[in-house]
Amino acid sequence: MYRETRIPYLHANLWVSVPDKADSLAEAADLDRRDLAFGPDAVHSPTSSLIVPDGCMDLIVIDSQILIAGADSTARRFHGSAAPTVGLRFDSGVLPQLLTTSARELADRVTPLDAVIGGRRADIGNGGQGRAASVTGASRVLLDTAGGLTDRAPMDPRPMALARALDVRSSSPAQTVTEAAAEFAYSPRQLRRLSAEWFGYGPKHLAKILRWQAARDLIDVGRSRTAAAAEVGYADAAHLRRDERSLIG
Known part of the structure; x- marks a missing residue:
């Protein structure tokens, strides 16, 4: 099951990919109760998804680590785990500005956020530490981290x-x-x-x-x-x- 909602102030969509099993669906329902109004469902394989190019870049929480998914020039196969995966998909051209780095350096690969922003991670992301184990916790970590990056980066239109x-x-x-x-x-x-x-x-x-x-x-x-x-x-x-x-x- 795949769901997403628009986060206008971040120029991004928050998305959740949940394996088709009861305990994960219950956790996703908890996220719904926190007033994140998701759109229609889309079915994804619990272990493998085809990621198609869309001109966007994402921040993704996997195993309590925030990763940067660079812009894909062609489709690639993503092999996930049995746990829900949460991400923020930013509009084209937004995330490189927040990271103050070149999108070309991140294209077609997945990179740990800490490797790009270095010491800024502790300052930006402390509020989310220890909360990334659940869908709700991972979502809040991403929103807090992206909000901190947005506060520090002037946006070029x-x-x-x-x-x-x-x-x-x-x-x-x-x-x-x-x-x-x-x-x-x-x-x-x-x-x-x-x-x-x-x-x-x-x-x-x-x-x-x-x-x-x-x-x-x-x-x-x-x-x-x-x-x-x-x-x-x-x-x-x-x-x-x-x-x-x-x-x-």
Whole structure:
């Protein structure tokens, strides 16, 4: 079972993946009672999930440790445990700012938070120590930690604005990379460099991921692949399939 809720002040979604067994579901129900209004359920394997690229980065609690899941350029298989997993998925371009580091250095890998922020961890995360063993405890640790990072990092609106410009779900039709570069007054070379710093890869790859995600959203609510492909700007359904194969195999 998978559930998530929007946390607007963090520009993130809090998500919980719970194995399909009674004791974990009871713990998830306890989280619901604490007024976290989750959306519709989605079924995940209790031990293995396919993580598809979405242009985002996450903080995840596993075995009482906070990990950074860098932006994935292609799909990967995540082998979880029998315990619930809790994470914060940040909007594109947000988490690298909170960590004051380059998304390119974290792309396609999982890194302990302490390895990136060093001595700041004790100052930011003390309030959550000893509470990460439960779903509720892990959620509070993540929210407290992300809140502490947010308080210390000035937010640059440019990465989020660029992601919106390249995303057909936010800007219909989505801008091309050339159009986005012109709007932000960057040369193509500057835009590639900044995009790698902000998202972990270049603007063309980000646009490709965002368009495929937009088509996937439409297919998930019942549109045909042909209709979804046309609506988000693919030449045809075959074009959508080619992008899909290149991203998830």
